[in-house]
Amino acid sequence: MDMDKLKQWMELAQKLEKGDFWKSILESHDEAAPGGAQGTKPSAYPAYDLYEREEENWLVLELPGLCREDVDLTLSGNELTVRGIAKPPLDNAVPLHKERFYGPFERTISLPQLGEQSPVHARFERGLLFLNYERMRRKDEHIEIE
Numbered sequence: 001m002d003m004d005k006l007k008q009w010m011e012l013a014q015k016l017e018k019g020d021f022w023k024s025i026l027e028s029h030d031e032a033a034p035g036g037a038q039g040t041k042p043s044a045y046p047a048y049d050l051y052e053r054e055e056e057n058w059l060v061l062e063l064p065g066l067c068r069e070d071v072d073l074t075l076s077g078n079e080l081t082v083r084g085i086a087k088p089p090l091d092n093a094v095p096l097h098k099e100r101f102y103g104p105f106e107r108t109i110s111l112p113q114l115g116e117q118s119p120v121h122a123r124f125e126r127g128l129l130f131l132n133y134e135r136m137r138r139k140d141e142h143i144e145i146e
Contacts, residue, residue, distance in 0.1 A: 045105050046082065050112070052135070057113060061129040064100075065089060068124040073131075078114040080131070082107050 051058040061082060063071060071084040083106045111120075115136035122131045 042101060044107070045101060046107060046129075048107075048109060053132075055134055055137070056132050057111065057135050059109065059111065059131040061131075062127065063124075063129055064127045066127065068129075071124070071129060073122060075111075075120060078111045080109045080111055080120070082109070082129075 046061045046063050048059055048061045051060070059080070063084070063086075066084060066086060070087070071082065074081040074083070083104075085104050086100075086102050088102045111133065113135040114120075114133055118133045118136065120131055120133045122129060124130075
């Protein structure tokens with residue numbers, strides 16, 4: 001028996017023993033899977049940037065190929081939850097190579113310095129979702145020294 005074949009067999013036996021044999025087999029063939037199998041969802045989807053601008057904070061989420069109707073926003077306290085479904089651009093097509101994610105997604109983002117009465121404004125433009133809100137400010141308070 002060839003030494004390389006023996007090494008391959010040993011690696012497969014170790015994967016089978018650890019319980020990740022089928023996972024490794026299925027993941028290695030995911031890109032060219034027939035029937036339009038979904039790509040792997042990135043660990044943090046959708047990607048976002050947070051900016052501070054004058055007296056406001058701006059959150060910019062990247063949602064390529066989606067429309068505003070595809071996205072649902074929920075605010076609970078200072079936690080913003082973004083939900084939706086990313087749909088493939090072509091129906092009835094078998095992917096030969098996939099890097100983009102399609103399918104349902106949900107991400108919760110903590111909004112820093114969000115005041116209780118600060119309204120959050122959202123608009124969708126060219127695959128980017130822009131949210132802005134006025135930052136909470138502390139009023140200057142005089143502190144007595146005891």
